[in-house]
Amino acid sequence: MCGIAGVVSNKAGSVPTNQIGVEMLKALIHRGPDGRGEWTSEQENVWLGHRRLAIIDPEGGKQPLSNEDGTIWITFNGCIYNYLELAQNLRSKGHRFRTYTDTEVIVHAYEEFGIECVKYFIGMFSFAIWDERKKILFCARDRMGVKPFYYWRGSGNFVFASEIKALLATGLINKKPNQSSIQEYLVFQTVLGEKTLFDGVNKLLPGHYMVVNDQGKIIENKKYWDLSFDIDTDHTEEYFVDRLRTLLDDAVKIRLRSDVALGAHLSGGLDSSTVVSLASMFNMTGDSLKTFTGAFDEGEKFDETLYAKMVAENVGAQYLETYPTEVDFIESLSKIIYHMDEPAAGPGVFPQYMVSKLASEHVKVVLGGQGGDEIFAGYTRYLIGYLEECLKGAIQETDKSGDYAATLTSIIPSLPMLKQYVPMLKYFWSEGLFETQDRRYFRLMDRSGGVKEIYNHDIFNNSEDVFDSFCEVFHGSNSASFLNRMLYFDLKVHLPALLHVEDRTSMAWGIESRVPLLDHRIADLLATIPPTIKFKGGQPKYLFRKVVKNLLPEQVFNRKDKMGFPVPLHLWFRNSLGEFAKEVLLDEQAKNRGIFNSDTLEKTIQEEKDFGRVIWGALCLELWFKIFIDK
Incomplete structure (x- = not known):
């Protein structure tokens, strides 16, 4: 379990990749308190970085790690649980190992199977492999989305990392909120698809891989796994x-x-x-x-x-x-x-x-x-x-x-x-x-009930766009079963939000969660x-x-x-948490933002329902603005 980062620039020396990398790894230190490593290509247009939490082979598993001749380099976050079996299979095919890590198993599996290697892994992973011979960066994320992978592309540069804060640390990104993502967050308490709350910052979707050329251009973004509801009768x-x-x-x-x-x-x-x-x-x-x-x-x-x-x-x-x-x-x-x-x-x-x-x-x-x-x-x-x-x-x-x-x-x-x-x-x-299945499940998943009163109504102008995005996922499986469609949506939207929490709360304290x-x-x-x-x-x-x-x-x-x-938030809102919420949500900065309806906010804080999420969502969004957008 670690933090990964990298840069591919379209011109050698046009971007000081090493200098940017130093700042990216600083932002990821909590993910890897046991060590740091970096590698730069001879042309200086590719840089890979790594912060390590040592779990498997603590002494020998430093990253970035290469194959025998240095033509393939990897930075990897996660764990391949069947690495012992894969290593044995790869040794039988002539591959030689220098370490006892699952990281090196990925390197040799890529040498043996190419991009199809991801289909052999049982585990949680996000990684990037630079292939010097083919001049490509091969990036992949595990099937369920346990491990994160974020990226940004602009001005001929492709930048990736385990966390968005490392991308922001490059200084390349103009930090702007994505307005459609904000509306999705208020409805689902997460953002659907590849988008994030940051305009221009995307995530590699679970069960997907991506190929980037040496000019920093994405030449392939492909799904390699999905649930198939082919019923076994x-x-x-x-x-x-x-x-x-x-x-x-x-x-x-x-x-x-x-x-x-x-x-x-x-x-x-x-x-x-x-x-x-x-x-x-x-x-x-x-x-x-x-x-x-x-x-x-x-x-x-x-x-x-x-x-x-x-x-x-x-x-x-x-x-x-x-x-x-x-x-x-x-x-x-x-x-x-x-x-x-x-x-x-x-x-x-x-x-x-x-x-x-x-x-x-x-x-x-x-x-x-x-x-x-x-x-x-x-x-x-x-x-x-x-x-x-x-x-x-x-x-x-x-x-x-x-x-x-x-x-x-x-x-x-x-x-x-x-x-x-x-x-x-x-x-x-x-x-x-008795409306259609998609309308009914959307209503069950819609968290904006009671929320709209405390926000500027303009935020919800595109509610049909949100529903269309919902339907794209809800109808995205090969099943006609209502139950399977509900499960599919949750596995694609609700579960990644929970895994986002799982990853960040464990990594904040430098532990690996399986x-x-x-x-x-x-x-x-x-x-x-x-x-x-x-x-x-x-x-x-x-x-x-x-x-x-x-x-x-x-x-x-x-x-x-x-x-x-x-969490007993509704009880705490009657005490000091209520005052804290008012300080955050009713200050001049929040009022001038134009998102909240300040007239109804204070009353809602005092009258939050049992297990309600209205103020929770507003509090998190405003703190996000203060920390990441306003600095």
Whole structure:
């Protein structure tokens, strides 16, 4: 886990690549506290830089790293978990290794397979390879988007880095907000597609690679992987249960490969509890696994430690916890926005940041349960969306056609899960009932309810453009299933926002975060399973629950109070956090920005709803402006 950076300039010496590189690596020091390295081509028009967090082969894995004759150079961030198997295969083909790193495996795999090498990797990665013979820069990002890759192109220069702040450090970029991205952020609390909140700064999409020539021009940007919903109707539910358990075991097992201390996040929910249980089962170090849990003192609605302790005790793991406070939130928020580069997702970034701090005091690698809801259909919104689909099918008498993941009759036993979501149901069904699937899921994902009153109305002028961007993703799969379309959108939009948080909160404290549930082999399997099996009776995580039932304490497995690390912001807004929010959002700088409607802001701060995100989104956006645009 590291920070990568690089420059390709169209004229030798036209841009002082080394000088720019020094500033880029300064901006990435938190990602790689164990060392720095750089390489410049003979023509001085290509520069690669690296900040290292030493995990595999701490002594021998310095980067940038080359092949034997120095014609191929790589800067790499991430971990290739099947590197031992790949190295053995490559040695059998005549490749010679100088180190025991996964980095060198990528170099030799590129020599052997060319750009097709990415298809052999199981892991999380973003890397750039300079091929001196072909005069190209080959850049790639992992299938699920666990590791980031940002780039900017202008004036004949191509610049890339793990974080946007390193691009800004070059001094080449005119820092301007992207207005359409701001609107998308207010609707989805993330930005769709390649765009970012910074005009002209893009991200390489998950499952994509890019080729740049020696003039700094992008000559290819191609998708090498995507979910394929080619439904497997040949196998039984029992087969899928067995296959999923096999893949889960292997996904966790290979992510325990590390030459430094390793632990795990533990919330007490189904996903992280499963990861901790399997990691403890396969842990061969002789020491018990260290687990890290966070909660708040504001009541049982904000505290899952009871369940986390049960899991830790059940597997004999060491249990460590932290209770962040309102003061911690106020002191940390600006730092968090700085590390994030651009705001994304909800307030859960704060406790995740604090739990990562706790973990960094004990280990250099942590496993987590991120992605389980998106992969295994765990969100309650899938049940809400599908309940309407079942009603519609029952009325129109189409629900017996076999096209439905669940029918109205079969979904009834799952409906008690919606007790605490009655306010959401009232809002969701207040308008647009039985509209098209895309309109209905857009409404479920739209976070701008209650937001528009506090913003200048001009910001929302292009709402249909946002919906069109949503539809491009929602209809982007090869599935006609409503459930699969919802899952596909979340895997392409919602999940990358959560992984953005995962990456930045861990890297802020110099630790590597691994997410076994997002092994692409698991995602590929789940995409082929009939919706009638993986969402049987409208039960979230139906198949996953069958697989892990015997792994977990009964009280944890049977939990009905899914939390998702809620933060008591609405309580804190009545105290000093409210004053902090007013200072940030109501100062002259914010008023002159022309984004906010100051007349309604103060009242909204005082009346923020339970678990509301209205002020959260505004606070993050304004701090982003102050830190990155206003300096």
